[in-house]
Amino acid sequence: MMTQVFDTPEKLYRALPSMDLLLSMSALQPLLQHYGKSAFKLAVNQMLTAARSEIADNGCLPQWLADEGAVFEYLADQLQASHRHSLQPVWNLTGTLLHTNLGRSQQSQAAIDAVTSVMRYPTPLEFELQAGKRGHRDNCISELMQRLTGADGCCVVNNNAAAVLLMLSAVAAGKEVIVSRGELVEIGGAFRIPDIMRQAGCTLVEVGTTNRTHLRDYEAAITDNTGAIMKVHTSNYHISGFTASVDEASLGKLCRQHGIPLLSDLGSGALTDMRRFGLKAEPTPQAMLADGVDLVSFSGDKLLGGPQSGLIVGQQALIDRMQRHPLKRALRCDKLILAALEATLRHYLNPQTLDKQLPIMAKFARSQSQLQAEAQRLISALAPRFAPQYQLSSISCNTQVGSGSQPDTFLPSVALAFSATNGGSVLALERHFKGAARPVIGRIANEQLLLDLRGADDFDELLNELLSLGNAL
Ligand SMILES: *Cc1c(COP(=O)(O)O)cnc(C)c1O
Numbered sequence: 001m002m003t004q005v006f007d008t009p010e011k012l013y014r015a016l017p018s019m020d021l022l023l024s025m026s027a028l029q030p031l032l033q034h035y036g037k038s039a040f041k042l043a044v045n046q047m048l049t050a051a052r053s054e055i056a057d058n059g060c061l062p063q064w065l066a067d068e069g070a071v072f073e074y075l076a077d078q079l080q081a082s083h084r085h086s087l088q089p090v091w092n093l094t095g096t097l098l099h100t101n102l103g104r105s106q107q108s109q110a111a112i113d114a115v116t117s118v119m120r121y122p123t124p125l126e127f128e129l130q131a132g133k134r135g136h137r138d139n140c141i142s143e144l145m146q147r148l149t150g151a152d153g154c155c156v157v158n159n160n161a162a163a164v165l166l167m168l169s170a171v172a173a174g175k176e177v178i179v180s181r182g183e184l185v186e187i188g189g190a191f192r193i194p195d196i197m198r199q200a201g202c203t204l205v206e207v208g209t210t211n212r213t214h215l216r217d218y219e220a221a222i223t224d225n226t227g228a229i230m231k232v233h234t235s236n237y238h239i240s241g242f243t244a245s246v247d248e249a250s251l252g253k254l255c256r257q258h259g260i261p262l263l264s265d266l267g268s269g270a271l272t273d274m275r276r277f278g279l280k281a282e283p284t285p286q287a288m289l290a291d292g293v294d295l296v297s298f299s300g301d302k303l304l305g306g307p308q309s310g311l312i313v314g315q316q317a318l319i320d321r322m323q324r325h326p327l328k329r330a331l332r333c334d335k336l337i338l339a340a341l342e343a344t345l346r347h348y349l350n351p352q353t354l355d356k357q358l359p360i361m362a363k364f365a366r367s368q369s370q371l372q373a374e375a376q377r378l379i380s381a382l383a384p385r386f387a388p389q390y391q392l393s394s395i396s397c398n399t400q401v402g403s404g405s406q407p408d409t410f411l412p413s414v415a416l417a418f419s420a421t422n423g424g425s426v427l428a429l430e431r432h433f434k435g436a437a438r439p440v441i442g443r444i445a446n447e448q449l450l451l452d453l454r455g456a457d458d459f460d461e462l463l464n465e466l467l468s469l470g471n472a473l
Contacts (some may be wrong), residue, residue, distance in 0.1 A: 121459030163310030168200035175227025236404030252292020262375035269298020306344035385470025
C-alpha cells in the first residue's frame with residue numbers, strides 16, 4: 001500500500017488499501033479482536049475517508065498510510081478515542097467546588113470501597129440477616145440519621161427535587177400549601193416551587209410579599225383545606241434591606257396550634273457547622289427538627305459530601321406515609337447510592353476525622369498560605385515548560401461553594417495564572433488543557449487562564465499532568 005508521493009491522484013486513490021486487505025492484515029488483528037468487527041470497520045472507513053480528502057487536498061498519501069506500523073498506530077488512536085468513557089475524570093479547577101456540571105460532590109475512599117463491594121457481591125439490601133426476614137432498604141440510613149439529627153426516621157430518594165415532590169405528594173396532595181412569596185424560588189433547570197406544587201397535586205397559597213412575610217400572613221391563610229406550611233431555604237440568592245421572614249420555631253408553634261404539618265426544603269443540608277471554614281452558618285436539619293419542623297428535605301451531594309440523593313428526615317407517621325406512597329417506589333435509590341450514602345454518613349459519627357475523610361471538607365479546610373506554597377512549587381517546575389509562549393504567576397482568587405449554596409460567600413484561594421506572551425493564546429491553551437489525558441478545567445478572567453488550586457485533588461499528580469501538557473504545547 002506504500003506508493004510514491006508524486007503519483008497522479010487516480011493512482012493514489014487506487015493505491016488505498018481495501019477494507020478486505022485491512023481486515024486480513026495480521027498486524028491489525030489485535031485491534032480487530034479487542035474492539036470487534038463493527039467498530040473496527042467504522043474506524044477503517046473513517047480512515048479511508050480522511051485519506052481520500054488528503055489526496056484531494058494535497059495530492060499525496062497521508063503519513064499514517066506509510067506502512068503497517070503507522071496504520072496500526074492511527075487506527076489504535078482513533079479506536080481508543082472513540083471508546084473513551086464520557087464520564088472520565090477531570091480536574092475541577094474552575095473555582096466552584098460543588099460544580100453541578102462536573103458532578104458535584106466527590107466521595108470519600110470509604111464510600112468508593114462500599115460502592116465497589118455492593119457492585120461486585122450480593123448484599124442484604126432488603127433483608128435482615130439476623131432475623132432472617134425481609135427488611136427495608138432505607139433502614140440503615142434511617143438509623144444513622146436518627147443518631148445524627150434526632151429524627152424519628154428518614155426516607156431516601158434520588159435527589160432533593162424528588163424529595164420535595166414526594167413530601168408534598170404524600171403529605172398535602174389535594175390540599176393547600178402555604179408558602180411565603182419570598183421563597184418561591186427556582187433552583188435551576190425546571191425546578192420551581194410553584195411547578196413542583198402543581199405536579200404534587202397541591203394548591204399553592206402565596207403569602208406575604210417578596211421582601212417581607214409575617215406570622216400573621218401565614219395565620220390568615222390557614223383554612224380547613226390547608227395541608228401544610230412549607231419553608232424553602234433560599235440558598236441560591238440573597239435579599240437584603242427591608243426584609244422580614246418568619247423563623248421555623250414560630251411557624252412550628254403556629255402549625256401545632258392548627259394541627260398542620262410544617263415542611264422545610266432545606267437545599268444544601270449541611271450536618272455540621274460550616275463556620276469552621278469561614279463559610280456562613282447553614283441551617284442544619286437537626287436545628288430545624290428541634291424548632292418543630294415535621295419534615296426536612298435536603299440534598300446528599302451538596303454540603304453533605306455524599307452521592308446524589310435526597311433525604312427527608314422527621315416525624316415517623318409522615319415518613320411512613322411517604323414510604324407507602326407509590327411515588328416512593330419510582331424514586332427510591334439503588335444499592336450503589338445507599339452504600340455510598342451510608343459510608344458518607346458514618347464519617348459524621350466521628351467529627352474529629354470528618355474533615356480529613358470527606359474530600360469536600362478537606363478542600364474547604366485548605367488555607368490560602370498552604371495553597372500559595374503549592375503554587376510556588378508548581379510555578380518553579382512548570383514555568384520553563386510553558387515559556388516562551390506563556391508566563392506563569394500565582395494570584396489570589398475566591399473559591400465559591402457552588403450548587404447554589406452560599407452564593408455570596410467566598411473562600412480566599414490561590415490560582416495559577418497563565419498569560420499569553422510570545423505567540424501564545426489563552427483560548428488555545430484552555431483548549432489544550434481540555435484535551436489532556438485527564439482534562440484540566442479552569443476559567444478565563446482578565447485574559448488569563450486561571451487554575452484555582454483549592455479544587456486540586458493531588459498536587460503531585462496535577463504537576464505531572466501540567467508537565468506533560470507543557471511538553472505537548
Ligand atoms: C439544590 C436545591 C434543590 C434541588 O436539589 P437536587 O438535589 O439538586 O435535586 C431543591 N431545593 C433547594 C432549596 C435547593 O437548594
